[in-house]
Amino acid sequence: MNLTDIAQSYHDEDSARAFLEAQRWPKGEVGCPKCGEIGRSYRLQPKAKGDTHVRKGVWKCGACRKQFTVTIGTIFEDSHIPLNKWLMAIHLLCSSKKGMSAHQLHRMLGVQYKSAWFMAHRIRYAMAELNLPLLTGTVEVDETYIGGKQVYGPHGLRKNKNAKAPVVSLVERGGKVRSFHKETVTGKTLKAVIRENVAKNAHVMTDDHPAYGGLKKEFKHSVIRHSWKVYARKEGDVLISTNTIEGYFSILKRGINGVYHHVGKHHLHRYLSEFDFRYNARDIKDGERSLLAIRKVSGKRLMYRDSSRASS
Secondary structure, X not given: OOHHHHHHHOOOHHHHHHHHHHHHOOOOOOEOOOOOOEOOEEEOOOOOOOOXXXXXXXXXXXXXXXXXXXXXXXXXXXXXXXXXXXXHHHHHHHHOOOOOOXXXXXXXXXXXXXXXXXXXXXXXXXXXXXXXXXXXXXXEEEEEEEOXXXXXXXXXXXXXXXXXXXXXXXXXXXXXXXXXXXOOOOHHHHHHHHHHHEOOOOEEEEEOOHHHOXXXXXXXXXXXXXXXXXXXXXXXXXXXXXXXXXXXXXXXXXXXXXXXXXXXOOOHHHHHHHXXXXXXXXXXXXXXXXXXXXXXXXXXOOOXXXXXXXXX
């Protein structure tokens, strides 16, 4: 599936709805999002020609007697934007390596800027990974800073509203990445992230930031001394470096600085979900990545008031 296929095959809301129904209920067993009953729902049909009391795509549950559509309980719920435009927006975000701005979506899809901005945040919300297993094997951990400028005063670093936002990322070498926005980068916060996301038998690799001191008490921990201008070394057959996570940071920063330009701290966690998702699905084609995102829309709903205000 590519953008041309979407434009040709799902050019209207009816065809896009049928596609989403096939993705949400692949075995044809329609599940009621109201009560959870599976296989007892039926599609409502107009009783006579010209009957407008029944909208297209409406189902009714034989158990709880509630009506619903394929969009209920998904990021599409209560959206007035046609579903075919939603499909194109998902594909554009999934296939653009460094992301796509709301202004670009607004121009390409012919929707208002505010609508495009909210669409993008809903899609990022769907991309977020939940209840992930612990990282194993070789795990590289590093921190970076996103956004504004560091401000230095007479007594060192001075915080202000334009200060950079710290991001801590962990990548399983040859596997997946997960990233977190933290208000401060200290030994306490970094070690808490590692304990919550890394298996005890993993080999943790970091730079020589003093906040990682003491990790050897809990994990197998190797340090690469960037302060000595050393970026990789061999210990037997094991490569000690943080080059994998540095490569991820380069993609993240090119996207944030080059595409999105400015990201509010209260929205940063959603942008991290977007970049994590694309990186974790880097070995599949753009169309497959889009389908993966579409299959994650169920059970996730983001209200505009929630996306507009600060959140953790």
